[in-house]
Amino acid sequence: MDLRALLGLKPLDDVRSALFVQPHPDDNEVGAGGTIAKLAVSGCRVVTVTVTDGRCGATGPIDPNQLARRRQQELEAACEMLGVREHIEFGFEDLGAYTEEDVVEKLVPVLLDIRPEVVVTVDPWTPYEAHPDHVKTGRAVAQCAIRLASLAVPQHPPAYVPLMFAFYASAYANTAVDVTEHWDIKLRAIEAHASQFATPEWPALKAFFEYQSRQAAVQFLGASGDGRLVETFKVLSPRQLHFFPDAISS
Ligand SMILES: [Zn+2]
Structure with a gap:
């Protein structure tokens, strides 16, 4: 049975x-810089949301407010490189005491607006x-599937629920997007975050990303994936985000 087709993915x-x-x-x-660039070039409307300000993304004697400001500039530069014209910042404190529900509360209106x-x-x-x-953000996004499909979020019928959800950095990936033509721009967008990646480890990390991507290309695309670069995702329908144990292996 083609479950993906059945679920409309x-x-x-x-x-x-x-x-x-x-x-x-x-x-x-x-996680998805190549896919973002690919979609933006194709004319897809791409909107990004950043949940926290990244103020804790360093060690050493750095002022967190200053780091947050620097990371905002890096973020804007990366968005421009990837062709993202619409960007929203929630502004929660990195590693702060905000809850998953706080993120859901901010996300639901954004989803209803952008659909x-x-x-x-x-x-x-x-x-x-x-x-x-990462745990709060990922779970908050998934929780939106439940909320939007319920009376907790009043909507005129038919209610809007996203067609699908995709998770990057997943150990259970079921989808690969060929981003070979967008790999360089992905790397440049990562490098725009100099506060995080202008480090002695970056060349090795970059090589690891590429190795990982080439391995995944062969795994997901077979012989035709040889020499290609992919990003992988766990793609699920909203139905698979509740009472659906098989989702892990779908
Ligand atoms: Zn992170």
């Missing part, structure tokens, strides 16, 4: 509107994911 690089929700200013670029076909975010269920901002 489209190819991820064939949507006309997409919302990318990231916990910190650089997560979208690392994206797909919402993309970090996978909060990836084993060993310990960062609270």
Whole structure:
């Protein structure tokens, strides 16, 4: 049975509107920068949301307010490189005491306004994911599927619920997007976050990203993936986000 067709899932690089929700200013670029660039070039409406201000993304004697300001500038530069013209910042404090519900409360009006076909975010269920901002953000996005499909969010019928959800940095990826032609721009957008990546480790990390991507291309695309670069996602329909144990293996 073709469960994906049954659930109405489209190819991820064939949507006309997409919302990318990231916990910190650089997560979208690392997880999905190539896909963002590919969609933006195709004429898809791409909107990004950044949940926190990234003020804790360093060690050492740096003023958190100053770091937050710097990261906002880096974020704006990265968005421009990827062709993102609409960007929203929620402004929660990085590693702050905000809750998953606080994020849901801000996300629901954004979703109802933009009505994206797909919402993309970090996978909060990836084993060993310990960062609270990633867990809260990913779960808040998923919770929006439940809220929008209920009377908790009053809507005139037919109620809007995103067609699908896609999670990057997932240990259970089921989809690959070929981003070979957008790999360089993805790397440049990551490098725009100099506060995070202008480090001695960056060349090795960059090589690892490429190795990982080439491996995934062969895994997902078979022989035709040889030499290609992909980003991988766990794509699920809203139905699979509740009472659906098979979602993990779909
Ligand atoms: Zn992050």
